[in-house]
Amino acid sequence: MHGPVFMAAMAQAAEQGGALALRANGPADIAAIRAVSALPIIGILKRWDDRFPVYITPDFAAAALIAAAGADIIALDATDRPRDGEPLGVLIARIRSELGKPVFADCATFEDGVRAARLGADYIATTLSGYTDETAGLKATGPDIALIAALAGTISTPIVAEGRFERPEQLETAFAAGAHAVVVGTAITNPREITRRFVTHARA
Structure with a gap:
């Protein structure tokens, strides 16, 4: 279920269910x-x-496009990995000064989060924990509560x-660890994966 029509309907459903903010990809959506x-x-x-x-x-042009489309907050990859174009600190500064938007830093490690905060990011998220070469081993372990706690402290x-939240009780653990908010993605927005989890459990 992709595309603006589906995403708008999904957003309305999430809002009706009590969501306080929405995360979306691309100007059209x-x-x-x-x-x-x-x-x-x-x-x-x-x-x-591929490079x-x-x-x-990944760059200011991308940030400008989504800001123009109506994004209130700009999320970006804040990992210490090779990127094309401006250094992370310059990109964060330009988004905040030229676009007037807060920056939401998608991080994979403790070091990423501390660095992004030092560079001026307004929110530090654990989005990429488990999704980089360095942290790939965490992908099967559920939400990275240890990272949340370390950063919050x-x-x-x-x-x-953010990342691998599948059950409501996991949110309680995240808030107890110091999270300001929790982003839930696939567990709400992907009917195929939701169905697959139920079927897998039923067959076990």
């Missing part, structure tokens, strides 16, 4: 959601380049828990 919801939108633009591992809002920037 963001604009469609903006047309039906006044909730804050955390916008990203995924652009893949570089960074693909979540070290920096004052709000910590947003």
Whole structure:
């Protein structure tokens, strides 16, 4: 279920269910959601380049596109991996000064989070824990509660828990660890994966 029509409907359903913000990818989806919801939108633009591992809002041009589409907050890859274009600190500064938007830093490690906070990011998220070469071993372990706790205990920037949240009780654990908010993705928005989990459990 992809595309602006589906994403707008999904956003409306999430809002009706009590969501306080929405995360969306690409100008078309963001604009469609903006047309039906006044909730804050955390916008990203995924652009893949075989030369570089960074693909979540990799440059200022991507950030400008999603800001123009209606994103209230700009999320970007804040890992210490090779990227095309401006250094992370310059990109964060330009988004905040030229676009007037807060920056949501998608991190994979403790070091990523501390660095992004130092560079001026407004929110530090655990989004990429388990999704980089360095952290791939964590992908099967559920939400990275240890990373949430470590960051919350070290920096004052709000910590947003994101990645592999599948059950409501996991949110309680994240908040207890110091999370300011929790982003839930696949567990809400992907009917195929939701169905697969139920079928797998039934067959076990």
